[in-house]
Amino acid sequence: MTPPLRVLLIDDNRSDRALIIRELRRKFPQLQVQEIIDAREFEQAIANNAFDAVVTDYQLGWSNGLEVLKTLKAHYPRCPVIMFTNTGTEEIAVEALQSGLDDYILKEPNRYIRVPAAIRVALERIETRQRAALLEIRLQGLLNQLKVGIFRSSADGTLIETNPAFLELLGAESLAQANEMNLLDTRDCYTRLVNSPPPQRQEQEVQLQRSDSTQFWALLTTTLNEISGITVVDGLLEDITGRKQAEMALQQLNATLEERVRLG
Missing domain, CATH: 3.30.450.20 (PAS domain)
Structure with a gap:
C-alpha cells in the first residue's frame, strides 16, 4: 500500500489553504496535510519531522517564506519546499532558489493546479538523486572490493x-x-x-x-x-x-x- 504524502502547509490565509488542499487531494488521494499558522506550530512541526514536502507563502504574520525556507533546509536539506505567494518579488525568488527552494509559483487563480505538479516533480527529482547516490555507493563498494x-x-x-x-x-x-x-x-x-x-x-x-x-x-x-x-x-x-x-x-x-x- 502506498504511504500517504505528508505535506506541511504554511499559509495565514484560510481560503488559500483550502484551495491548495483541494488541488493536492486531486493529485494525491493518499494525503495528510498539517496546516501551520504561527511560529509555535512551525517549531513543533520541525521538531516532529512528520512531513515529506512543504508549501509556504512568503508573507506570513509571524515570519516570511525565506526564513521558513532557511530553517527547513537547515534541518532537512533534502525536503522539497514550494513557495506559493503573491507578495514576493523577483529578488526574493532568486534568493529563495539560491537557498534551496524547489519551485516558486505566483499565487494567482489559475496557478493553484501547479502546486501539486511542483511537489511531484520535486519528489521525483529527489528519488532520482537517491537512486543515483545508491548506485554510486554500490559501484564504489564493488570497485573497492575488486x-x-x-x-x-x-x-x-x-x-x-x-x-x-x-x-x-x-x-x-x-x-x-x-x-x-x-x-x-x-x-x-x-x-x-x-x-x-x-x-x-x-x-x-x-x-x-x-x-x-x-x-x-x-x-x-x-x-x-x-x-x-x-x-x-x-x-x-x-x-x-x-x-x-x-x-x-x-x-x-x-x-x-x-x-x-x-x-x-
Whole structure:
C-alpha cells in the first residue's frame, strides 16, 4: 500500500489553504496535510519531522517564506519546499532558489493546479538523486572490493580525486603524496588521448612503481572527458601482476620446451 504524502502547509490565509488542499487531494488521494499558522506550530512541526514536502507563502504574520525556507533546509536539506505567494518579488525568488527552494509559483487563480505538479516533480527529482547516490555507493563498494583504482586528473597531470583503492595500489597515504611523487604520469595519458581519434579511450598494460619502490603491473584504462568546460582524464587502475607473472612463467616454460626439442 502506498504511504500517504505528508505535506506541511504554511499559509495565514484560510481560503488559500483550502484551495491548495483541494488541488493536492486531486493529485494525491493518499494525503495528510498539517496546516501551520504561527511560529509555535512551525517549531513543533520541525521538531516532529512528520512531513515529506512543504508549501509556504512568503508573507506570513509571524515570519516570511525565506526564513521558513532557511530553517527547513537547515534541518532537512533534502525536503522539497514550494513557495506559493503573491507578495514576493523577483529578488526574493532568486534568493529563495539560491537557498534551496524547489519551485516558486505566483499565487494567482489559475496557478493553484501547479502546486501539486511542483511537489511531484520535486519528489521525483529527489528519488532520482537517491537512486543515483545508491548506485554510486554500490559501484564504489564493488570497485573497492575488486581493488580497482579510480582517478580523475587535469590536463597538466595533477590528480584531482581518487578512491582509496587507487592510493592503496600505489602505496600512497594521500592524494597530495601521490601527486608529489608523481606515481602515475597522467600528463602522458592526456597527451596520448588528445592525439587519438574518437572515442578518446585507451587501455594499456603498464609497469608502475609504488611509493616504497616496489614494482607491479597494472591495466590502465583512460578516457578523455569534459566536466563543466574543463577537459579531464578519467581512469581505472587494476593490479594485474599475478596474471603477468603467470604469462611470463608460461612463456619461459614454452621457451624451455622449444629449446629441449631443438637440442633433441
